[in-house]
Amino acid sequence: MTELTGIFKQIEEHTYTIDKCFLCGCELTNDNKTEEHVIPKWLQNQFNLWNQKITLLNGTLLQYRYLTIPCCFECNNLHLKPFEDKIKSAFEGGYDTFNKLDRETLFLWLGKIYFGIIHRELFLSADRAKPDYGTIxxxxxxxxxYSHFMFLQGIRGKHSFRDFFPASVYLFKTQKPLKIEEQWDFVDSQNTLFIAIRMGEIGIISSLQDCGATQKLEDLIQHHRDIDLHPLQFREMIAKILYKRFLMNRIPKFINIQNGESTETISLSLQGLSSKPIFDDWDNDVYSKILSEITGVALEICQPEKGKVWTWLMNADGNSIFIPFDD
Ligand SMILES: [Zn+2]
Structure with a gap:
């Protein structure tokens, strides 16, 4: 067996314990220990999130202010801070400026939030009344x-993709409600590597590890881009893309190669040797259940009759509907 070096060694030796930096895995001491906010401070300030709660994997609610993970001084200040500054300044420029951010930066940003949440769950009891049940x-x-964590090393400039992109990333212009609490929305599906955030007039949805396959749904959703989505329509969009991701029947395969100080990843063909389509057939009855769950609208409305599904995005002629937020 060849000896592991560089990032491979770092990842292999990463214990994901509270005494290690979540990103580089280095040992934390009193001199280099910092805390990284999974939802960055500037966003929490912007949308007054500090005391609002996020739902974790087992249904536990945690205030955003406590959503922090152990991080070393170097990762925090040398890598994450400039990275966060870039996102923040794009955000401040509004939707059009944000939309100009390169997709890899967006992928890493969302990927860090996604991973940060799972990481935080390492240190929370699955059942607070029964501490011996272990952590979430x-x-x-x-x-x-592993692969996702390897990709995140791109934040430290230690990873790149060779001739492929690992994710689908969708951006939508959303309506910005007057009340600050209504300007923020967050959904994730942890086992599917899926995340969606609505922040003011910017809505982002990403399937973090489908090698862009879900993005083919773009044909279906493209014509909704002529309207600013109502928060409910944004949730419908999440349901659509998430269900499409569930239908994907292939698991992406990657090969990581050491390239000097950093690693590079190659992706094997998603189609593989089988001619079977990579998505199973869309089933409106299954989809309407997901739509109901994601939007919080009763199933009887989402599924008016068997085989049929409700939509807030278009009328009977297939044209997009603009729903003003006041309605
Ligand atoms: Zn670090």
Missing amino acids: TNPEYLKSF
Whole structure:
């Protein structure tokens, strides 16, 4: 067996414990220990999130202010801060400026938030009344996100993709309600590597590890881009893309190669040797259940009759509907 070096060694030796930096895995001491906010401070300030709660994997609610993970001084200040500054300044420029951000930056940003949440769950009891039940997630579970974690090393400039992009990233212009609490929305589906955020007039949805396959749905959603989505329509969009992701029947395969100080990843063909389509057939009855769950609208409305599904995005002629937020 060849000896592991560089990032491979770092990842292999990462224990995902509270005494290690979540990103580079280095040992934390009193001199280099910092805390990284999974939802960055500037966003929490912007949308007054500090005391609002996020729902974790097992249904636990946690205030955003406590959603922090251990991070070393170098990762925090040398890598994450400039990275966060870039996103923040694009955000401040509004939707059009944000839309100009390169997709890899967006991928890494969303990918860090996604991973940060699972990482935080390492240190929370699955059941607060029964501490011996263990934590919500465990290091073994985190290790199953090996490829994703490898990709995140791009934040430190230690990883790149060779001739492929690992994700689908969708941006939508959304309506900005007057009340600050209504300007923020967050959804994730942890086992599917899926995340969606609505922040003011910017809505982002990403399937983080489908090698862009879900993005083919773009044909279906393209004509909704002529309207600013109502928060409910944004939720419908999440349901659509998430269900499409569920229908994907292939698991992406990657090969990581050491390239000097950093690693590079190659992706194997998603189609593989089988001629079977990579998505199973769309089933409106299954989809309407997901739509109901994501939008919080009763199933009887989402599924008016068997085989049929409701939509807030278009009328009977297939044209987009603009729903003003006041309605
Ligand atoms: Zn670090």
